[in-house]
Amino acid sequence: MKKLISYLFLYFVFCMLQFFFGRYISVYGIFPNFILIFVVYLGLSKGIINAQLMGFLFGLTWDVFSTDIFGIRTVMFTAIGYLAGRFCKDFDREKIFTQIVIIFFASTVYWLGFGLIYFIFPDNGNCAFSFSILSVSSKIVVTAMFAPLVFYILEKMDIIRGPRGTTDR
Amino acid sequence: MCRHKESKYGNIIFVILLLIGVFFIAGRLTSPVKLIKNLVYYISYPTLRTADCIFRSMGTFADNVKAIVYMHRENIVFKQKNQELNDKLRNYNSISEECNNLSRLLKLTKIKNIIYVFAGISFGASDERYQWCILDKGGADGLYNELPVAMLNKENDILCAAGKIIETHKTSSKVVLITDSISVIPVEIKDKGINCLAEGSNSSLLKITYIPSDADVKPGDEIVVSGLSAVFQKGMPVGVITEVSEGASADFKTAAAKVFYENNIFNKVVVLVPQKQ
Numbered sequence: 001m002k003k004l005i006s007y008l009f010l011y012f013v014f015c016m017l018q019f020f021f022g023r024y025i026s027v028y029g030i031f032p033n034f035i036l037i038f039v040v041y042l043g044l045s046k047g048i049i050n051a052q053l054m055g056f057l058f059g060l061t062w063d064v065f066s067t068d069i070f071g072i073r074t075v076m077f078t079a080i081g082y083l084a085g086r087f088c089k090d091f092d093r094e095k096i097f098t099q100i101v102i103i104f105f106a107s108t109v110y111w112l113g114f115g116l117i118y119f120i121f122p123d124n125g126n127c128a129f130s131f132s133i134l135s136v137s138s139k140i141v142v143t144a145m146f147a148p149l150v151f152y153i154l155e156k157m158d159i160i161r162g163p164r165g166t167t168d169r
Numbered sequence: 170m171c172r173h174k175e176s177k178y179g180n181i182i183f184v185i186l187l188l189i190g191v192f193f194i195a196g197r198l199t200s201p202v203k204l205i206k207n208l209v210y211y212i213s214y215p216t217l218r219t220a221d222c223i224f225r226s227m228g229t230f231a232d233n234v235k236a237i238v239y240m241h242r243e244n245i246v247f248k249q250k251n252q253e254l255n256d257k258l259r260n261y262n263s264i265s266e267e268c269n270n271l272s273r274l275l276k277l278t279k280i281k282n283i284i285y286v287f288a289g290i291s292f293g294a295s296d297e298r299y300q301w302c303i304l305d306k307g308g309a310d311g312l313y314n315e316l317p318v319a320m321l322n323k324e325n326d327i328l329c330a331a332g333k334i335i336e337t338h339k340t341s342s343k344v345v346l347i348t349d350s351i352s353v354i355p356v357e358i359k360d361k362g363i364n365c366l367a368e369g370s371n372s373s374l375l376k377i378t379y380i381p382s383d384a385d386v387k388p389g390d391e392i393v394v395s396g397l398s399a400v401f402q403k404g405m406p407v408g409v410i411t412e413v414s415e416g417a418s419a420d421f422k423t424a425a426a427k428v429f430y431e432n433n434i435f436n437k438v439v440v441l442v443p444q445k446q
Contacts, residue, residue, distance in 0.1 A: 012216075012217070012220040015217055015220070016217075016220060016221055016224055019217065019292045019293070020221050020292050029297075029298050029299060029372070047179070048176070048179030048180075048182075048183065049178060049179050049182055052179070052182060052183050052186055053182070053186070056186045056189075056190070059190070060209055061209070061213050061217075063193070063206075064206055064209045064210045064213060065210075065213075065214075065292075065293075065301070065303060065343070066297065066300075066301060067297075067300055067301040067335070067343070067345050067349055067351065068300075069194055069197060070193055070194065070197040070202065070206055071190050071191070071192075071193025071194035071197060071202075072194060074186075074189070074190040074193055075187060075190035075191065075193075075194065078183065078186045078187060078190060079183075079187065082179070082183045085179065086179075117194065121194055121195070132370075132371070132372065135371075135372070
């Protein structure tokens with residue numbers, strides 16, 4: 001029960017961060033994808049199931065408000081949660097360099113998947129090629145740069161961790 | 170053994186969630202998926218708004234506690250009064266700014282048979298600021314789909330085209346902006362009568378297409394909504410041309426235009442509702 005409340009709390013915190021505070025601190029529309037960082041963090045620290053379920057929930061919420069193809073973020077965040085939990089569990093998530101590299105690749109996978117889905121399901125002519133490479137690459141870099149800070153805060157908060165060393169993997 | 174079991178469950182859950190996601194994508198235009206979408210919207214929007222209010226209240230509460238502790242160290246009465254005056258001054262400044270903004274909006278030339286509905290932007294993903302936003306007014310305030318949404322250009326106090334409502338709920342509505350890549354509006358070059366199209370590009374720039382190759386178009390020309398638009402009023406300002414380039418076709422050229430509402434800092438929009446007869 002306590003764990004569920006912790007997850008709900010973090011769900012609201014990250015939704016606030018992504019949807020409400022962006023307007024105050026974004027620069028030219030470039031803003032880190034905190035939700036992606038959180039999903040990857042969950043994958044690394046809590047395992048596949050928690051990461052993909054939270055990814056699904058975050059993706060669904062974002063999709064409902066967005067004008068992009070409905071379901072695109074649901075799929076991408078779920079997949080990233082799964083991939084992070086499956087393939088990155090052996091990495092040392094406390095190293096800053098590792099955090100940046102993992103988030104960089106996760107972000108790249110996110111945007112590649114985004115483009116692929118747009119390519120497969122073209123939506124009123126709004127296809128993958130309409131993405132600006134400069135804008136997407138800036139978002140990837142900014143997200144990766146923010147990863148250590150978010151990881152550090154989540155590690156310090158420690159509110160969704162059970163006894164040290166126990167995870168859902 | 171236990172780890173293996175967890176991993177197996179993880180795979181099964183992943184496949185189920187992925188299938189649900191693919192179902193959403195493939196069936197996004199069908200009624201069941203739209204129903205699910207609306208259901209999630211109705212649950213998440215009020216919840217997130219309430220959570221936002223609680224977070225803000227917590228911030229205010231924390232500030233007040235901090236202020237009280239500080240004042241106890243010094244002269245309590247003097248500090249309290251000082252704080253109150255500061256708070257009032259802060260409120261006065263924000264109210265004064267809001268009042269100035271609204272006064273400027275009210276001074277605008279009134280378009281006949283149109284009701285202005287002022288709405289605040291509840292929220293939007295900052296990395297999609299040129300694509301969509303959610304307004305804090307909806308069906309209960311007389312809004313409905315396809316209504317034009319305008320924002321104020323701070324430099325010359327004119328209303329400029331910003332987007333249109335695509336989804337209306339009871340107390341909120343979703344706006345797709347003209348800079349969204351799914352948006353296309355018919356426009357014309359001001360005072361030159363050259364008709365063309367303005368396509369969104371998910372940035373502050375619009376792509377102006379179908380400009381006749383012999384047309385006299387240069388950077389600095391203003392573009393306004395043409396009479397062919399079914400959503401916006403003819404002549405409503407849209408943006409200013411920043412660059413003209415020869416297109417791939419010999420008959421037409423293209424241009425880039427900066428939207429007027431780019432510098433809008435009010436976080437407020439005006440929905441133009443036609444007055445019913």
